[in-house]
Amino acid sequence: MVHIEGQDFTGFFGAGFDADKLRALSHAGRVEWLRFRFHLVFVTPFKELLAQDGGGCYVWLCAMNLLCGAVEALASFEVAGDPMKRFGDFVERYFRSDWTQRLDLHDLKPYRVATRPSDHLYKYFRSGLEHSLAIEWGGLRHREEVGPTHRLADGSFSYLFERQAVANQKSLGIIPREFVDDFYTAMERFFQAAASWGAGVPQREAFNERFEHVFLTCGTPSP
Structure with missing residues (x-):
């Protein structure tokens, strides 16, 4: 339960x-409600899953x-538009600068060209479970397996790396625990940004249109 603008x-x-x-609810109230729902239906169970790491199962x-x-x-x-571009832009906007660095990545299935690391995340990591029970192009390695990677401008090591795949072809490598830590921070950045969108801002209009389409179609206003 959460209390927003005088209501539970x-x-x-x-x-x-x-x-x-x-x-x-006002726009800010809608953002606060969505943030609460996000933690309720995603963050809490997601953390419960990750708590099983190392307990005889592979969670990643x-x-x-x-x-x-x-x-x-x-x-x-x-924002609306092409799903892969929308996804990639979102990652580059809210996650660390790991995602804006240039990596020499080969696109195994160039029918829909993936040029950015975030495009590879969308194309090869996003649906590995349902497509084939595998990440078909790219992989996950923990920091202790990879060691130092490229240094970012702030001096930290990137959690992305070029993974030697086949011959001289490279795929995206991700250090998952560090990626997850960044994910939590990025999501808070998104909700803070969303709450700040003022009247007439295209993102605010897109947010409210999407919110109404998803959440305001299951019931009619009370008399």
Whole structure:
């Protein structure tokens, strides 16, 4: 339960839950409600999954799928358009500068060209679980397996690296624990940005259009 603008909300939007009350929220209230729902339905169970790391199961393929799904969902509240471009732009905007560095990555399936690291994340990591139970092009390695990587402008080591795949072809490598830490920070940056969008800002209009399409169609206003 969360208290927003004088009312209590459950985080669920069907009739009999928050549907009617959501209509009374301001833009900032809608952002706060979505943030609460994001933590309720994603962050808390996601952390429970990661707590199983090292306990006789491999959590990281599931984690990549879920993380990328959350990014794709939130990106849809900021801008419309091509899904891969929207996803990649969102990652470059809110995550660390790891994602804006130039990496020499080969695109295994160039029917839809992936040029940026964030494009490779979308194309090869986002749906590995449902497509083939594998990341078909790219891979995950922990920091202790990789060692030092490229230094960023702030002096930290990047959690992305060029992974030698086949012959001289390189795919995207990700250090997953550091990526997840950055993900949590990036999501907070997004919600802070969304709350600050003023009237007439295209992102605010896109957010509210998406919010109404998803969350305000399950019930009618009370008399």
